[in-house]
Amino acid sequence: IPTYEECKNTAAWLLDQQPFRPLLGIVCGSGLGGLADLLKDQKVMSYSEIPHFPQSTVQGHAGKLVFGSLKGTPCVCMQGRFHLYEGHHIQKITFPMKIFKLMGVETVILTNAAGGLNQEYNVGDIMIIKDHINLPGFAGINPLMGPNDERFGLRFPAMSDAYDRELQQLAEKVAIDLGYKEFIRRGVYCTLTGPSFETIAECRMLSMIGADAVGMSTVHEVIAARHCGMRVFAFSLITNQAVMDYDTDMKATHDEVLQTGKDRAHQLEALVATMVPLIKQSKTH
Ligand SMILES: O=P(O)(O)O[C@H]1O[C@H](CO)[C@@H](O)[C@H]1O
Numbered sequence: 267i268p269t270y271e272e273c274k275n276t277a278a279w280l281l282d283q284q285p286f287r288p289l290l291g292i293v294c295g296s297g298l299g300g301l302a303d304l305l306k307d308q309k310v311m312s313y314s315e316i317p318h319f320p321q322s323t324v325q326g327h328a329g330k331l332v333f334g335s336l337k338g339t340p341c342v343c344m345q346g347r348f349h350l351y352e353g354h355h356i357q358k359i360t361f362p363m364k365i366f367k368l369m370g371v372e373t374v375i376l377t378n379a380a381g382g383l384n385q386e387y388n389v390g391d392i393m394i395i396k397d398h399i400n401l402p403g404f405a406g407i408n409p410l411m412g413p414n415d416e417r418f419g420l421r422f423p424a425m426s427d428a429y430d431r432e433l434q435q436l437a438e439k440v441a442i443d444l445g446y447k448e449f450i451r452r453g454v455y456c457t458l459t460g461p462s463f464e465t466i467a468e469c470r471m472l473s474m475i476g477a478d479a480v481g482m483s484t485v486h487e488v489i490a491a492r493h494c495g496m497r498v499f500a501f502s503l504i505t506n507q508a509v510m511d512y513d514t515d516m517k518a519t520h521d522e523v524l525q526t527g528k529d530r531a532h533q534l535e536a537l538v539a540t541m542v543p544l545i546k547q548s549k550t551h
Pocket residue numbers: 294295296297324347349377378379380460481482483484519520523
């Protein structure tokens with residue numbers, strides 16, 4: 267478990283290596299690493315060279331931290347995130363959020379690939395996350411378990427306002443302006459630990475409890491980001507349809523997940539590139 271001092275060291279080391287003082291952090295979901303290409307004047311670092319940083323082990327997650335400028339906003343982008351099923355400690359999964367905070371990041375945009383549970387959703391839809399269900403949290407898996415470090419945040423942070431409503435509205439407006447009305451959605455994301463995909467009965471249950479999409483990430487990062495006071499915006503790319511019926515041969519595969527990411531890369535990049543300059547930061551740059 268990284269200590270506060272280790273977090274400080276990593277943040278200081280990163281600021282030392284490159285000229286950017288990022289105000290915005292981006293996390294790329296499976297197959298969505300192309301978002302990093304939006305950054306100009308890039309300075310790229312491999313996770314393996316960054317002190318205390320975990321390594322990426324999943325296909326579609328390059329394992330690089332990219333600094334750069336997006337239409338004038340200094341950004342840091344994680345090309346590759348960490349998942350519980352890789353065997354990382356939950357506080358290693360959220361470690362980069364603390365590093366973002368200590369480097370001065372104010373707003374985080376998280377993306378993921380997810381299975382669509384809502385029957386009205388199609389593969390390729392972009393779902394603005396309005397809320398989440400931390401299902402592993404019901405069984406005692408929460409990134410804030412253990413001693414609380416007040417330097418990051420409160421012992422008991424609220425999560426009813428986890429997903430910034432202004433940013434949700436902004437994203438929806440931008441999406442409509444870009445002509446994405448047919449495939450932009452707003453819904454609830456549920457995380458499971460994975461790595462096995464859901465059974466049919468599990469998908470039916472998740473749909474009944476109010477989830478619109480299911481994945482294996484994001485929620486723990488969001489909890490940590492909110493704990494230390496960063497604004498959060500997140501969206502899911504619906505990369506596959508969750509299987510809800512017994513009379514079909516359909517099944518989830520990581521290949522389909524990556525392929526849908528490729529097919530929608532252009533629209534996702536346009537959405538983020540258009541949104542970012544419209545996000546107000548409290549600091550000037
Ligand atoms: O959530 P991201 O990192 O986008 O990845 C999603 O895609 C992978 C499964 O195909 C899982 O890792 C799931 O969490």
